[in-house]
Structures are given as structure tokens and as C-alpha cells.
Amino acid sequence: MYSSIYGGIIRHKFPLYKPNVNLEQLFGKHILFLFSFLTHENLNRAIRGGALESTRDVTIANREHLSDYLKVRDEYLYELDVHLDRFLSSASKAKISSPFSRSALRSILIQLTAASKCKKGTLRYWPSAGPGDFLLSSTGCPTSAFYAVVIDQELSQCKEGVKVITSSIPMKPPLFATAKNVNYLPNVLSVMEAEEKGASSSIWVDEEGYIAEGPNVNVAFITQDKELVMPPFDNILHGCTAKRLLELASKLVDQGLLKGVATKKLTVEEAKAAAEMMYVGSTLPLLPIIVWDDQPIGNGRVGELTMLLSDLLWDDMVAGPDTQRIPVPYAE
Template sequence: MGPRDSFSRPTQILTPEEVLRGLYGCLHENARTNYLAFYSSRLGGITTDPALMVVPMDDHLVHRGHAVFDTATMTQGYLYQLDDHLDRFYTSAGKAALVPPYARPQLRRIILETAAASQRFDGSIRYWLGAGQGGFGISPLECLEPSFYCMVYHNRETPDHTKGWKVKTSPVPIKDPYFATLKSNNYLPNALVALDAQLEGFDQGVFVDSEGYVAEGSVMNIGMITQEGELVVPPFEQALAGCTLKRLLHLLSEALARGEDDILAFIRTISQRKFTVEEAKQAKEVFMVGSNTMVMPVIQWDDHPFLNMKPDPEVGPLALALRALLLEDLDPKQDRGQHVEVPYDFLTKGF
């Protein structure tokens, strides 16, 4: 037997004071540094203390995964594409039979004021709608009222787009279309896709259906640019309709209509259709799209490299040009109707 199996000791019964000390004592460095503000409908307000950003175990969000969520980017004191993300959030809520505890204007205000409470200008804001507390049964009919949580945080690290990603065809079964298009809390398949890839030395995995058609990555959409100049992304039938991807396709359509004479001139058409792994491996470039990664060039798929891999990998210029389109749009100074200003004066107005 190992040292952990050779003895036992009584389990401690904690006092409330000891519980509180324990919450502070077990804080990890990521929480101390990057968890900035948290709203809980259970508490009816915001805390900026990472030790107190807790969720009750009997919320069906926790023990049954009955919840939906979404994430928006905070940049230079603005939330980017907030209303597009909220539209998807409400669509997911409807499919998950969840009704928010507040009307949309109030829920939107909570998100913005939680962002303000972080006193930061850049980061991410994620919000959840759960079935709520009430017990440990399976049916949400036992829940007393829906729960809403909102978290502002910094990403610990941003992937380096100059190096690109190596991706792997995942053996993890793809989600059923109903659940693949619903942004629910059940991300176990997604987590296993990422884990399988990273244990094999890849950066990300890719969901593929039984016929070999590409769907999406673990937490991002995927696309390719063929040798003939067709930019292709899978249909949103067995993949989440990515807000960032939809915005990118819109921006690219505008750029092509203007006939801009740059690297993007290689792209002649934009399509949303099925394509196989083997077709993707024959593409000129492959890329992934997400709110945190923006556009990430793919330099290798399984054992197939896309560009020179010796001595150093090269990222695709088309993917970098697509990334530049999004980065320009992300800048609030462009004033393209995609940004909502964070109301920092909320902190000084009083209540």
C-alpha cells in the first residue's frame, strides 16, 4: 500500500468560522490574480472577493448540468458583441427550458455593472443561467427559482497566433445536433476532445461525425480555404453558431465586395457546407475561430503539415489576414456598432 492508503484519520466537522477561513486558505493563485468580479442572483449582488465567488451544490447547474452560458470580450472598457451573445444565450435558454429570473434589460444591466465592478478595461465576462436550487433530484420542477451568475475574469494566457496550432481528429463521439447547437453547461465531450489532443502533443482536437465530416473544435469553430480560393465553414447543424465566426464572415463579405487588393483577394467565394477531414487536409489553409483566440492558424492536422515545418512551422498568411479583420473590428474606436460601453460611473453613483 502507498502512504495515502496506510492510515486514516477522523473527518473534521467545521464551524462556520473554520469554513470561511478554509475558503480563504484554499485560494489558488489564478483566482487571486484573475477572478475580478462575480454576481450571484442567490445573493442579489456583486462580490469582488475571489474566496466568496461560490455556487450552492443543490443548484441543478452544478449536480445536473442544467444550465446555459455565454461569454463576451471586454476590451478598452467596452463589451464586444454583447447583444449578439445575449441573443444566443436566450436561444440556448429556450432550448434548455430555462427562463431567466430577470427581464432582459435588467439581466443586461447586471452584466455591464459586474464588468464595471471589476475596475478593469480588458478581460472576459461569462454568465450562466441555471435551473436553480431545490434539491438533488433529476427534474427541475423541484427548483425554487432560476439562478443567474456572472463572472469577470482575465485569461491566464492568450494562445500565440504566430506559432499556430496542431490539431487532431478526435475519437470522442460528436454531440447530437440538438445539444451541439445548444451552449449548455455540459462540456464533458468538449473537455475530453481537448484532453485527448493535448495528451498526444497537439494543441486542439476536432469533432468529426461518423461519415468523416468536420464539425468544430473543442471550444471554437473551424474553417478552411481551398486551393481554388473558396473559404468554407461547416453548417451550424452539428456545431455551435459562433458569434465571432459569424462576424468574421460578415466582415470578409464586405472586404470582398469592396475589392480590396491585398492578401484576401485570393479568397473568391464564401461557403457554408460540409467537408471531410481529407478535404481539409488538401486545403491551402485551415484556421480556427473563437472569442478568445480570434483567428488561429492551423499548421498541422494529424500527421499532415500545411506549410513548411522544417526547421520552423509557418502560419498561413490568409489566416493572419482574417485575424487582422477581426482585430480591427474589436477596436472600439472603429465605432461599428459592436461595442457597449461599461458604465464605470455605476461605482460612484451610490444606491
């Protein structure tokens, strides 16, 4: 993990996590909070995950922080630069100043991934107003903070379709929806509502009756006319993977398999009449949807074009251009 408060990349060797371990003695004078914990297969190696943060950080007290994540795939970081740009844009909206320049943040994330030795997984990172006085204002925080963690995780292509529902949980207003933050209570309740009804997740519809997004994911449709359509990003999160999919889909247009690619408003009725439907997000990166509110989408099976789009994303992760895949300098 990386902590700007604790002084950089942290790698400690100890066999297993024990609830009674003295973290203050182990890690120094800071009283630390164990945010999450993962170890490598060899338990004598460094901790792979675990964001250890000062308990006085407003991140824990007020959730006053942002979050972003991207894939580690076959010794490369996928879409690091576009995620980092969105990260800094979100920080600006939240009025959190980064403790480092963009180039320094980029270097930290690459070095952390190399130190973790993780070659397949996710890289997650957070800025915060920093250690302070537990109050709502950040004026009591002398310096902002930055945390990051690499999680060893095997991700595979999603080939089975899922069921979704229309969420009754209010969606976030545009100011919060367009910033990648950890105000996830609406997302959590939306997913729990879906699970209680035997579905996997949900779809948000805005106040005007147009399709918005899903919890932590964008949503896309293949119309009966074979056009790939996504809702406009004006009032929802501009997903990095969704943006990349729109670019890659032009290959299917050139092959005559798709008639076009567009972002435009869709009513619920129009969306449910689609031939195919899918979630799009960084850790998926594409998940077919076959049933919505107990109504089959198309023929109720995973669509051919959906899987072709999924293949494009997975191929891009494995063999895409240098602009998308940043090599990680692992030690020999």
C-alpha cells in the same frame, strides 16, 4: 461576481483566500460554494472572479445549466448582444426560464463589468434552474437563477500555428451541440486525447464524414482557390465570432485577396487539402492550424490570409462599430 440568489453584485474586501475561511459567516446565512477565485493585483480590492453559488443549486448537483462568455476589451464589451441572444436561445432549448428579461440581463452584465474595474478579460455567465432538491427534474426548484463573473485576463493575438488531430471521441448530437451548455465532457476528453498525442486540440467529423467543429470552437479553411469556407451551422454551435468573421471577410473579397466566403460541407479529404486552416472562437479569436494528423496544412506554415483575417477580428474588437462594442460605464 453577480448572483441572483445572493442578491446582486458582490464585492468583498479581504486580503487572500484562506481554505479555512468561514464563508457562511463572511457572506451570510447561505452556505456558499467557491466555484472559482481570482483577485485584482491589489488584493485589498474587490474580488474580480469567483462564482459563489448555493450548494443546493442544481447547477452543481446535475450540471443542469448553460454557459456563455465574451470579451472585455479596452473598456468595451465585444459582441454582447449576439452572445446574449444565443444565451437566451440555449436557455429555451434547455427549458430554463431566465429570472430576468433580456434588457435586465444586459444591464446586469454591463453593471457587473463596471463594478469589477476589469478592462481586459472575459465576462462569463450562467443561468440555472436554481436551488432545489438535487433531483433531475427542475420541478423542485422554486426559482431559476443567474450567475456571472468577470475574469481579469490578458488576451493576445495568436500568431503561432498549432497541431491538431481527428478526434475519436464521439461528438455531441445536434440538440446539445447547437445549445451553448456546459456538457463539456466530450470537449475535455477530445482535448486530452490530442494532448496525449502531442497535439493542441482536435477536429470532430460527423457520422456522414463531414467536418463539424473543434472543442468549444468553430473551424475554418482557406481553399486552394482562396475561398473562406466554414462547415454549416445546422448541427454544430453557431459561433458568434465565426459569424462575425464571415461578415468581415467580405472586405478581403472586395480587395481581391479572397475569391469568396461560404458555409458548406467539407469531407476530411477536402479539408486536409486546404491551403490554410484555423480555429475560430470568442477567446482566441482566431488560432492558426498548421498540422493535422501529422499532415501539414498547405506549406505547413501560418498562412498570410489567416493572419489578415485575424487582424480583421482584432481591429473589430478595438475599433469596430457600436453594434459590436458596448461601452462600459466605469466609475472615475
